[in-house]
Amino acid sequence: MKGTVLITGGAGFIGSHVASELIRAGYHVRVLDSLVTQVHGETPGRPGYLHPDAEFMLGDVRNPEILDEALSGIDAVYHLVALVGVGQSMYQIAEYTSVNNWGTALLLERLMKHRVNKLVVASSMSVYGEGLYVTPSGQPYEHASRTVRQLKARQWDMRTPDGLPLHPAPTPETKQPSLASVYALSKYDQEQMCLMVGRAYGVPTVAVRFFNAYGPHQSLSNPYTGVLAIFGSRLLNGKRPIIFEDGQQLRDFVSVYDVARACRLALEADEAQDQVFNVGSGDKVTIEEVAYKLAKVLGKRLEPEITGNYRVGDIRHCYPDMTLTERVLGYKPEVTLEAGMSDLAEWLERQTAQDRFGEMQHELASRGLVV
Ligand SMILES: NC(=O)c1ccc[n+]([C@@H]2O[C@H](COP(=O)([O-])OP(=O)(O)OC[C@H]3O[C@@H](n4cnc5c(N)ncnc54)[C@H](O)[C@@H]3O)[C@@H](O)[C@H]2O)c1
Structure with missing residues (x-):
């Protein structure tokens, strides 16, 4: 046994894959997750996709007693809890700040009592705003x-x-942040708070800035996140994916299996501490192209609808410079977009997806956040 690791938000999309990756590598994993309805549905239970050897604790990261229980006997922590909708963060401001910022603050206070050997915090490309x-x-x-x-x-x-x-x-980690949403602000706050407190208390801390992760287990009922999950839900319901602007926005779509491996490397690489790392695939693609590719692997003849509308705070182009991550973490992406999309399509075909895109669009439009 290599040690016991706590993953907050470990029942979510990325956390569940990090759990499997760590268990395969010989760690014991404990997951703390409150199973929020928007991600897990109205009557959530322990997700079936969570590795059977993962220990599961139902609880909110904002509850200090639960945190104490979750942190008992833990060697390392991945802090993945967040509410993740960029658009939604612009009107559920208090809730986003409570879970993302205050939840992180509470975790850090409890970590002063329960010392760990490593803290890895999930950050996001959204902190860059526009790329370089x-x-x-x-x-x-x-x-x-x-x-x-x-x-x-x-x-x-x-x-x-x-x-x-x-x-x-390509955007390197040294680019100045440009925070265009409450979500982005909270991710920057999460990573900087963890790095700052880690430095002060001698806890080696790493922030990993994920780009667009995709793959199995991404919530298909959450219309605020994961462009491929949103497109997938539309396509499975016989509807065309809807694309803002002209569809030529550039992004880096990274397989969640590669993300999980980068997370394990962030834990294991000794030199990785007090640093921030981009986690992407190293390849860029337009949103329009990715919509066509997904329709093709799903065998759907549904062209994307390019609306020419825009969302306040949306980013035109952002994709990562992976030099630092490759050098320090020894990370090399292994899953090509083609292979990753086929795997995603296989999973999607076994799901019933509720397409809630219209609901999301209405919520944002009623507040003037989609034009
Ligand atoms: N998916 C991406 O492409 C992406 C990109 C950049 C950053 N990230 C970051 O990665 C992390 C994981 O994202 P994800 O895509 O897996 O999202 P997700 O919504 O699938 O997972 C988040 C998990 O946190 C749990 N959670 C939320 N509030 C909680 C609370 N108060 N207490 C306990 N658990 C709570 C949810 O139930 C969920 O299972 C987040 O920090 C997110 O900001 C994700």
Whole structure:
């Protein structure tokens, strides 16, 4: 036995795969999860996909007594609990701040009593806001943004204030954060709070900034997250995926199996401490292309609908520079988008998906967050 690891939020999409990855590698895993309804449905129980050897504790990370119980006998912690809807975070501000920021603060206070050898906290590409760009003369440009006027005029691509075109480039961990949603703010808060407290108390701490993770177990009933899960739910219900802007937004879709491996490496690599790492596939793809690919692997003849609408705070292009993660963690992505999508399609075909995209769209539109 290599040690006992607590995964907060371990019954969720990424956490369940991290649990399996660690159990396969010889760790004992305890999961603490409150099984929130939006992710797990109205009458949730221990998810069937959770590895049978994982110990499961039902409870809220904001309950100090439950945290004390969960942390007893633990050698390392993965803090994966979060509410994860970018758009929803813009109106459920108190709840997002309570779970993501306050929940992390409470966990850190309890960790002063229960000392662990490593803390790994899940962060997100959303902390970057727009990714890195370069000017026509090849200079890096970190502060790309679009005004509402540009968006209203459907001028999707980035320009400098004097109108020069900007080209997207891989985003390194050193790029200044640009926080465009309450969710992004809370992820930055989570990672920085963990790094800061870890440093102060000598707990080796690592933050992993996930890009667009996809794969089996992603909630199909949560319309606020996981673009491939949302497209998958639409397609399974015979509906066309709906795409904002012109569909040419660039993203990095990373298989959840690769994400889980990166998480294990973050625990095991001694040099990985007091640092932040990008976790992606190293490949970029447009949203339109990924919608076509998913329809194809699912055998559906449903073209995406490109609406030309936009969501407040949406990012045009962001994909990672993986140099640091590859060097320090020894991580190399292993699952190609083609292989990962086939695996996802196989899983999707066995699910009944509730398509709640319309509901989400209505919630955001009624608050002026989709235009
Ligand atoms: N999925 C992605 O592409 C992605 C990208 C970037 C970052 N992340 C981060 O990775 C982590 C895991 O995300 P995921 O996609 O697996 O989401 P998920 O919603 O599937 O998992 C989160 C889990 O946390 C649990 N949870 C929520 N509030 C809780 C509380 N108060 N107490 C206890 N448990 C609670 C939920 O029940 C759920 O099982 C999150 O921190 C998220 O911000 C995910």
